[in-house]
Amino acid sequence: METIQEIDVSKGIVSHLFEKIILPSKPKYVAKIGIVGIGLQEHFDWQSILESYAIAKNKLQSVLPKDKFKLIAAEQPIQSKEDIYNWLQRTKTEEIDGIIVYQASFIAGDLAATLARWLNQNKIPILSWSHNEPTGGRLVNNRLCGQNFLLNILNSCGVKYSWLFESPEEENFTKSIMKFAKAVYVKASINQKSIGMVGGFRVPGFYDCELNELALLNRFGIKVDRVDFDTIWHHGDRFKHEDILEIKNELINHPLCKFNNVTDVQLEKSIRLSLAMADFARENDYLGLGLKNWPELFDHYGIAGDGAGALVQDLGIPVADESDMGALLSMIMMNQISFGEATPTLVDLSLIQKDLDRLGFWHCGGAPTKLINVKTGYEVRNHSILENFDEKSSLGMLLEFLQKHGPVTIAKYQYPNASEVIVFEGNIKESEMAFRGSYAEVAPSKYNAKDVLATIMNNGLDHHSIIGRGHLQGELNELNHWLGIKNIEITTSKDYLYGRSN
Template structure:
């Protein structure tokens, strides 16, 4: 094949051509974070309290990426219940998605009680922030005890909270505060957003791929919009054949494309479907989509939709194969909690290598091309599972490749309501392609592969998993705290090839 000018893999191999043809993405959500300082002038060093609050304000502003966060701060530290209520009512009018409370010193109990009452009525994530103080003389602020006192009152009022003990000028401030900030961002940015189920419902018989819609709305704020294929195909008629031909050529003549056995007709149909879904999703402002890639696409449209889903993901829209709503929920959560850097992709747990402590994750060929391992490239193929029945009648387009190596977080919010999650961190290591499709071998962090397998099977977990790029378990755990999601334990197991339901 002739090599032509190509898009870098990290951007998606044909995403630049998609962006020329589809509606532009709407601006990202910007979360409003309130910052209030608290202290007590009567018994503590008010000058240092005010100075430290300004330092905290300045450095928190630096720690929060301005593309995703807007900070709204009190002018100075507050010390009475009346001041606190006035400030809270003012930011309530503006609307805030999270609250950070800077502990300037010990505080009056009625201020804390007023704060607790307001938080009880306004269920937003709240972070209590304190730090060390100078030693060797009088205890001039007693801020750690003040934080202890504040959190006792919040706890007694059944108010959820997160807390942080880190100096405002610490080099680690951003690292320490961002798990809370990202969790707050994810919670706020998902609220009242739609996910599109393209094809209407899950694939036949995949019972663990459906979630209770009311539970999904109540816990995560997500609304399900179900769209039939006929609507999507009609939407796709607006795209010109010559534009689709250009995308096909850019895909097949990309320097990393090593093989193709899919007909031009099926590739063009797949690209048209991909453009239609991507454009429709941008139009509806979906935060993610589930794609029912069989049986209708096989039986009535003559394609396999996995590759179409891959190209949609390259422009930043999560796509869950087989309309797995729990997988889509997990992908959306990963996308939002990583500030769009997680590149989540759906997989099956298909291999366990006890000797090398690895788990093999595989799916047919619907992973975003941003994940291609550049050392091995990719192939454009007919569906390998359909080939198990008949090579001649199989169809495409699927994109098969080894996924690039690096740190990952793996998770799945569980059937039937997303109230439980199984998650762990690991590393994708170099490997051979154990099975044709999109494949990655993961060595878990903290746990052994056999412990993960035992926990999955003993708990009867859902059969799809989501791999996200980077280690962000702390961010997920923080978000799960605020969403009341319980985490499934991964205990040590003495017999890893035998177990029982729990």
Template sequence: METVASNPVEQGVVSHLFEKLIQPAKPQYVAKVGLVGIGLEEHFDWASIKKNYKVAQTNLQKALPEDFFQLSSSKGPLQTKEEMLDWLQSVEKEGIDALVIYQGSYIAGDLAATLARWLKQHAIPVLSWSHDEATGGRLVNNRLCGQNFLLNILSSSNVKYSWLFEHPESDRLSERVMPFAKAAYAKASMNQRMIGMIGGFRVPGFYDCELNEIALLERYGLIVDRVDFETIWKHGQKFKEEDIDEIREALLLHPLCKFNNVTPEQINKSIRLSLAVADFSRQQNYIGIGLKNWPELFDHYGIAGDGAGALIQDIGIPVADESDMGALLTMVVMNQVTLMESIPTLVDLSLIDNGNDRIGFWHCGGAPTKLINEETGFEVRNHSILENYSIESSMGMLLEFLQKTGPVTIAKYQYPDGARVFNFEGEILSSEMAFRGSYAEVKPEVYEAKDVLSAVLNNGCDHHWIIGRGHFLKELETLDHWLDVSQIDIPKNLDHLYGHSL
């Protein structure tokens, strides 16, 4: 067998071997963003309006990552309703996913009304962008008042909007504009995309793991595709045993692998399942999958599927254990709104450390290996929950480890239709492994741990949660605005761990 160098954890411990065997990923979606400048030559400094628009155009182009965004701009600022309608109809033919309106100066009301009517007919995210101007002489642009006037007309027309007040040459422009851009990207890139439910349905009795499919399509644009296990196992027959052996050896011989008690047969079966699902998902162009990892995989195939799901996630496909559709929705949203940087993983809320203001998040062993804490490594194990019944009959493979430390965002779009979300930011801190599995202890930002727990229990929230890497609550809240998703409040300063339903 050819010796393979160990893959860095941040890339996934065996993802390089997977990529040699499965279909390549299709190109990422590129969102088209329209930029239009508006102003009024008759009463304001037209030369400065045109100059400032060019500066805005140049710097917005720099702020938008070219791998994910394409900017389509008006040649110059527009000032009549006829010019505005002509330009809007031209970009409509091209297709745009979002619109940025640069406020060059005060404007004519009929231009704003024409824009409002078009936006009413074309439900895309729109950002009104204005900034300060020179003081000490004549008011040459009056652009802030112009922005106020524009947004009054949009509001009066029941048109949703976002707004920004930031100079085009500000060092903070990218930081300020990207929450809107990322939200617009997520909304557009999810539209008419499929999520695969491998195993066809949620696990038995987990009622909060099902979402209304029509509601999911209506609000998020996502289509559910249900696939039975027999189809997946047949798909996996094409992978050679020697290739699977190579992956198993690379996994077990990785320098961070500290222990293994799973049989080679069960590891190979798990890897074959993982390859089959990954390849099938790439073939169908799924944006994420739910994996029904029990009871069929236990009863009919003799494995626990959590580790298989972990390896799939390492190649960038979100996997929700137990076919939790709301969890999968949350993972997909996190993935798209961070431009694929959040590495989302599913957890239970399993521990509250009130004294140290920490929440312990745990799941069996299906987190992507990209999240392994390198100081402690990982173990390849049989299922710890099955061991509660019988150590002898338990099976694998699961990947158990402490998750790496760092800033995180935690969220869950709620049963039954994803119309509400509970979310907050925090930090994964160093800890002991409170329970075997995949584990992380989080100190919440803004709130205390007991506040979070009380809000979860008082609201009767879903029992699964998604941890995403980094702080991106602003991006999520912007997307929620455009999708009409309501936020579940977290009241502060609750005195004790006791409460009531709301």
């Protein structure tokens, strides 16, 4: 018989039942990356240039996942300004999303200048890649100097770039290449896509939850659909009552479910809303959803929407509580950069544990069930914040649990236009449930908890954060470079719990 510790929640508690009755997800984006070798036959070893470029192409083919990337390669290394221009123009018909320039040897300067001009006219990410060469005799290819020469010209022409000096055989090579490739993938895969704001607008008074839509479209390529509750609610009419009951019974009778005090009516309404949101998101191919989970869901529909959003997130569709666009954007970036592995969730910074050097992150109960700490299970509850007013009138459904342990990244693209972001890494540690809801205690990896807190407070940063699974800071920093987003630096706090505005 399966023990509690052996129960697998990696796909969520009821996602398998959802997938039977909602629309399937659309095919994932495939990013196109061009690779071109550059060199100079007149003064350098052309045979070694040909051989090293062939190795470079083969290595890239092997490390780029074929379901996410298509590699478009120049057949031979290129030497002249005319040939590089012609190759670049041909790639336009392929709609390439990024370019890797392999520095096989020193080059002619006019080739680099032609590349720079084309990149200024065609704004796509570029990685300059080279590595060491044989030593002990003649300078065979002069690769490093050639790469320096290329980047000097790109910089002089105002071209943004990334660079890598690492052999294909080195242990870290795949990780390095994937850092660039993932940034290319995210930038292209979100372009001209939409998010859905269910309920239309932000919740009352939460000013830091609304982003400038034109800034969002201009920087990220993301459009906003504002969808009223009536549209979503009636979208749920297509689902059969017996399917709702099957999901409800699985949810409240699961071996990890320790408690339930939500009425059948509220459970069934919440599940129907969850199905409606998931199906509507799939139908419109949304990158994610913002959910205005109060006050209308309380006042007019008689439910708390947090648990509904949690079940949608188990399907790989990010849902940000309280219609927080910046939070949703942060969830989408984490989701895309990790190829869906980050399982991002929205939290408030609600506690600092001085003695343990930890930060406590909490929210009402809208985290995906994929994140349940199997050891402690979950509870299906009425809304604890509503209980502060009147326990008897509190509404459900919320899913309350300690989040599972492991490495995480905390990030938030900031109000009002997502031109700045705070990102840091940490690990969720064993803890007691400090507050009812969805809770996790994070020990920061590179900073003290007090320094993170001081940075947030001194800069007056947004009150929501996003926790994503895995250490993703390197990948997010690369993406932010290409999106022109400033990283907010964590600064050392001189006083423990006292500071002042910057």
